[in-house]
Amino acid sequence: MNTILNAKIPSGALHEKWDNYKADAKLVNPNNKRKFKVIVVGTGLAGASAAATLAELGYQVDAFTFHDSARRAHSIAAQGGINAAKNYQGDGDSINRLFVDTIKGGDFRSRESNVHRLAQVSVDIIDQMVAQGVPFAREYGGMLDNRSFGGAQVSRTFYARGQTGQQLLLGAYQQLSRQIGLGGVRLFNRTELVDVVVVDGRCSGIVVRDLLTGEITSHAAHAVVMATGGYGNVYFLSTNAMNSNVTASWRAHRRGAMFANPCFTQIHPTCIPQSDESQSKLTLMSESLRNDGRVWVPKNADDVRPADQIPESERDYYLERLYPSYGNLAARDVSSRAAKRLVDKGHGVGPLKNGVNLDFSAAIARLGRDVVQERYGNLFQMYERIAGEDPYSTPMRIYPATHYTMGGLWVDYELATTIPGLYAAGEANFSDHGANRLGASALMQGLSDGYFVLPYTISNELAPLLNKTIPTTDHPAFVQAEAEAHERFSGYLNVKGTRSPDWFHRELGKIIWDYCGMERTQQGLEKALSELPALYGEFQKDLRVTGTGESVNQTLEKAGRVDDFFQLGMLMCRDALDREESCGAHFRSEYQTDEGEALRNDQDFCHVSAYNSTGDPMNPDLVEEPLVFETAQLATRSYK
Amino acid sequence: MRLINDLKLKVWRQDGPDAAGHFESHTVEKVSDEASFLEMLDQLNERLILENKEAIVFDHDCREGICGTCSLMINGQAHGPQRGSTTCQLHMRTFKSGDEIVIEPWRAKAFPIIKDLMVDRSSFDRIVEAGGFITAPTGGAPDANLILVPKPVADAAMDSAACIGCGACVAACPNGAASLFTGAKISHLNVLPQGQAERYKRVEAMVHAMDDQFGSCTNHGECSSACPKEISLDVIALMNSDFRKSKSKNRKALSRS
Numbered sequence: 090m091n092t093i094l095n096a097k098i099p100s101g102a103l104h105e106k107w108d109n110y111k112a113d114a115k116l117v118n119p120n121n122k123r124k125f126k127v128i129v130v131g132t133g134l135a136g137a138s139a140a141a142t143l144a145e146l147g148y149q150v151d152a153f154t155f156h157d158s159a160r161r162a163h164s165i166a167a168q169g170g171i172n173a174a175k176n177y178q179g180d181g182d183s184i185n186r187l188f189v190d191t192i193k194g195g196d197f198r199s200r201e202s203n204v205h206r207l208a209q210v211s212v213d214i215i216d217q218m219v220a221q222g223v224p225f226a227r228e229y230g231g232m233l234d235n236r237s238f239g240g241a242q243v244s245r246t247f248y249a250r251g252q253t254g255q256q257l258l259l260g261a262y263q264q265l266s267r268q269i270g271l272g273g274v275r276l277f278n279r280t281e282l283v284d285v286v287v288v289d290g291r292c293s294g295i296v297v298r299d300l301l302t303g304e305i306t307s308h309a310a311h312a313v314v315m316a317t318g319g320y321g322n323v324y325f326l327s328t329n330a331m332n333s334n335v336t337a338s339w340r341a342h343r344r345g346a347m348f349a350n351p352c353f354t355q356i357h358p359t360c361i362p363q364s365d366e367s368q369s370k371l372t373l374m375s376e377s378l379r380n381d382g383r384v385w386v387p388k389n390a391d392d393v394r395p396a397d398q399i400p401e402s403e404r405d406y407y408l409e410r411l412y413p414s415y416g417n418l419a420a421r422d423v424s425s426r427a428a429k430r431l432v433d434k435g436h437g438v439g440p441l442k443n444g445v446n447l448d449f450s451a452a453i454a455r456l457g458r459d460v461v462q463e464r465y466g467n468l469f470q471m472y473e474r475i476a477g478e479d480p481y482s483t484p485m486r487i488y489p490a491t492h493y494t495m496g497g498l499w500v501d502y503e504l505a506t507t508i509p510g511l512y513a514a515g516e517a518n519f520s521d522h523g524a525n526r527l528g529a530s531a532l533m534q535g536l537s538d539g540y541f542v543l544p545y546t547i548s549n550e551l552a553p554l555l556n557k558t559i560p561t562t563d564h565p566a567f568v569q570a571e572a573e574a575h576e577r578f579s580g581y582l583n584v585k586g587t588r589s590p591d592w593f594h595r596e597l598g599k600i601i602w603d604y605c606g607m608e609r610t611q612q613g614l615e616k617a618l619s620e621l622p623a624l625y626g627e628f629q630k631d632l633r634v635t636g637t638g639e640s641v642n643q644t645l646e647k648a649g650r651v652d653d654f655f656q657l658g659m660l661m662c663r664d665a666l667d668r669e670e671s672c673g674a675h676f677r678s679e680y681q682t683d684e685g686e687a688l689r690n691d692q693d694f695c696h697v698s699a700y701n702s703t704g705d706p707m708n709p710d711l712v713e714e715p716l717v718f719e720t721a722q723l724a725t726r727s728y729k
Numbered sequence: 730m731r732l733i734n735d736l737k738l739k740v741w742r743q744d745g746p747d748a749a750g751h752f753e754s755h756t757v758e759k760v761s762d763e764a765s766f767l768e769m770l771d772q773l774n775e776r777l778i779l780e781n782k783e784a785i786v787f788d789h790d791c792r793e794g795i796c797g798t799c800s801l802m803i804n805g806q807a808h809g810p811q812r813g814s815t816t817c818q819l820h821m822r823t824f825k826s827g828d829e830i831v832i833e834p835w836r837a838k839a840f841p842i843i844k845d846l847m848v849d850r851s852s853f854d855r856i857v858e859a860g861g862f863i864t865a866p867t868g869g870a871p872d873a874n875l876i877l878v879p880k881p882v883a884d885a886a887m888d889s890a891a892c893i894g895c896g897a898c899v900a901a902c903p904n905g906a907a908s909l910f911t912g913a914k915i916s917h918l919n920v921l922p923q924g925q926a927e928r929y930k931r932v933e934a935m936v937h938a939m940d941d942q943f944g945s946c947t948n949h950g951e952c953s954s955a956c957p958k959e960i961s962l963d964v965i966a967l968m969n970s971d972f973r974k975s976k977s978k979n980r981k982a983l984s985r986s
Contacts, residue, residue: 138867141867142866142867145866145867156790156798157788157798157849157850157851158850158851158853158854158894159854160797160854160894161790161796161797161798163790163791163796165791165795165796166791166793166795166796175873177874213870215873216870216871216872216873217865217867217868217870218873219870219873219876219923220863220865220869220870220871220876220923221862221863221865221923222862222863222865222886222917222918222921222923222924224878224883224884224886224887224890224917224921225873225883226883227878227879227880227883228880229879229880230877231877231878231879231880232874232877233873233874249887249890250887250891252795252891254795255795255891255893256887256890259890262857263857263861263862263863264862264865264867266854266857266858266861266862267858267862267864269854269858270858270859270860278851301843330790330791330792330796331789331790331791331792332790364730364761364763365730365761365763365764367761367764367768367771367772368763368764368768369767369768369771369792370768370792370793372792372793373793440730470813471793471794471818474794474811474814474818474820475765475818475820477763477820477822540867541867544867587779589775589778589779591771591775592775633778633779633781634778635777635778635781635782635783635784636783636784640744640745640844641786641843641844641845641847642783642786643784643786644774644778644783644784
């Protein structure tokens with residue numbers, strides 16, 4: 090078990106570290122690359138870009154996705170844009186400023202060296218994606234257009250209408266498809282990871298389940314990359330796609346990969362509020378809407394008049410009032426909590442009084458309907474489809490919802506987990522966003538990890554393994570893992586209880602949302618930690634999965650995912666209880682300033698909390714990685 | 730919120746690719762008009778599990794109309810009666826109490842049924858693998874602003890790139906053709922300056938991969954009206970025009986022009 094964490098940060102000044110690393114990294118001769126097999130799990134931005142680039146270099150790549158096609162990964166749903174320190178607008182941006190904004194946005198709970206590298210390679214990402222044919226928005230002269238985003242005072246966000254994630258993913262998917270066509274990558278679709286195999290302390294491969302036939306098979310490799318996304322669906326209701334899950338990361342964790350900062354989960358301020366009890370998914374409205382929309386609630390909590398009948402003097406534009414310099418563009422966690430407080434006080438709008446207004450009437454008056462339509466047309470249309478109201482004439486109703494998880498598998502500077510040979514990229518790792526992620530930074534990180542970081546660090550790892558034999562899939566560790574996987578899935582089928590996996594998922598989600606959501610307290614977390622094992626016990630005794638394990642069975646798939654969410658949920662609450670401070674998205678009510686802002690405790694908590702699995706997520710083994718800030722100034726975050 | 734009562738569902742059930750299928754009838758006694766169509770199916774599945782029956786298999790994921798995973802012929806229309814939207818964006822307020830709703834999988838030879846309402850659309854991936862990309866290996870790209878793209882060109886590329894690969898165009902086509910899907914990908918890349926180097930190689934390879942798997946296009950136009958992203962039929966014209974050029978022009982002459 091790991092007791093000390095070595096982040097392997099290269100020597101030199103912050104801005105020289107990545108160059109120094111690359112200069113010293115070991116390389117694999119082009120003719121030898123084909124002797125190495127690399128497995129990539131997940132084909133979102135991080136996975137597809139890593140698989141394609143590694144195959145271009147000459148490695149044999151096997152890529153796995155549980156989707157029917159690599160193009161479906163949830164990266165596709167990102168709307169607003171991707172940040173890069175290009176300074177094309179000449180408005181004072183630089184790599185250093187993007188670095189500082191990201192560190193500050195993360196409330197000083199991320200690792201300086203990783204974040205600085207992210208800012209450095211951000212500029213290469215835009216070049217690469219343009220070369221691949223991503224149709225970014227353009228000015229009339231043909232140059233790239235930018236927009237501004239929450240948490241920044243420069244315009245550095247590149248976008249493709251409201252579908253930036255889709256266009257970037259299609260770019261990476263096209264590059265992956267090219268490699269599939271050339272034979273560099275073998276793609277296993279509709280195949281889900283069920284275990285990670287470790288032999289003599291090294292990751293030797295994975296065990297997967299074919300979702301169409303239920304067949305369980307093993308795959309051996311020299312290195313394995315987890316690009317399997319985040320775990321926001323632990324809340325049941327979130328903006329994540331229905332199938333996004335924590336299973337791959339969690340299985341790796343159980344086999345020895347440490348899990349870092351599980352309680353750092355981000356609540357996005359602009360989602361469409363829940364409309365009824367049976368809802369299964371929440372929809373995000375891009376944060377870019379806050380560029381032109383004004384957020385308000387009625388000053389009088391009992392005011393039920395339609396928005397257009399409430400005079401200006403009786404409206405509370407609370408973000409503009411509380412945070413005059415950032416206004417409606419205050420960081421995500423700050424905006425979310427402000428909305429929650431007003432709704433909790435009864436100022437909510439809509440039939441269930443569970444939202445706040447996002448009003449475009451001033452923007453329409455100022456810019457004209459056509460300009461607003463050009464900027465946000467598809468988002469307005471999406472809102473209208475779901476809510477049945479026209480945002481050109483009535484304000485949108487929005488409310489925060491779970492969106493992104495900053496926590497994830499612990500990785501060092503090389504994106505290696507604590508199992509040698511196992512890497513984690515994109516949302517699946519914890520490294521770059523600290524306690525809160527800024528808008529338009531998830532796409533940047535996914536592509537940075539996949540295109541520009543992993544190809545270097547994996548070569549460095551593989552070079553010494555040349556001509557050494559690696560365990561094959563008939564090794565007892567693979568055989569054992571396969572047997573356990575069979576047992577696991579037949580186990581769910583054999584409980585024959587009375588409740589569906591979705592029922593348990595919904596109940597689990599309520600506990601996590603109530604006690605480990607936007608605001609957390611010691612009392613609440615202790616309550617959650619007493620309720621979770623009981624509910625999990627019920628899950629193990631009273632689950633019902635109909636059908637069989639030999640053909641497509643979505644109920645069975647769900648059961649496995651809910652099982653892992655339960656265990657993760659316990660670890661999240663443990664971590665949130667342990668972190669006795671408020672930072673970024675982690676808001677402990679006991680630790681706040683007189684004005685209700687997050688109160689960090691740098692004396693005791695300026696560290697990454699990483700957990701070893703003990704087999705019991707209620708009692709994990711905590712190891713701290715101290716965070717040292719040599720360049721960025723540890724300061725209280727303010728958006729006032 | 731309003732309740733919709735007594736919906737009569739006829740749902741296609743099929744155990745596997747080679748099994749015989751049949752319609753199964755279900756009554757949905759009440760559902761909120763705020764619920765999405767897929768949430769209505771979720772609720773039906775919950776009930777089936779409680780009745781110890783196997784849940785209906787259907788593909789879905791993002792539930793916000795962008796991933797292209799969901800499908801379904803609803804009363805004979807791909808993605809249902811609402812124009813320009815996917816099944817997951819369809820809400821129950823579109824229906825009224827007592828309605829009969831027939832739910833079938835995509836119907837096309839190139840999309841074999843896997844189980845119930847789930848089909849195999851990997852034939853689309855084969856088309857993209859044949860040439861639906863720009864060869865730009867990681868690392869060598871010039872500064873992004875060195876490639877100027879006039880706004881109308883970027884906008885036109887984006888209009889085509891909006892395709893989500895759901896397959897509604899094929900399902901709606903009486904010939905089971907994939908011209909709208911293939912044309913959209915070709916138009917996205919072939920209008921951009923970055924896409925010129927491989928323009929004719931691309932169209933040739935993709936059209937051949939399409940013809941190997943799908944039916945022929947007769948410009949029926951059902952594809953475009955079923956398309957959740959309302960991709961224009963123009964993309965088919967561009968594809969055909971480029972394909973013709975790829976066949977008739979001497980490649981060497983082309984490289985000198």
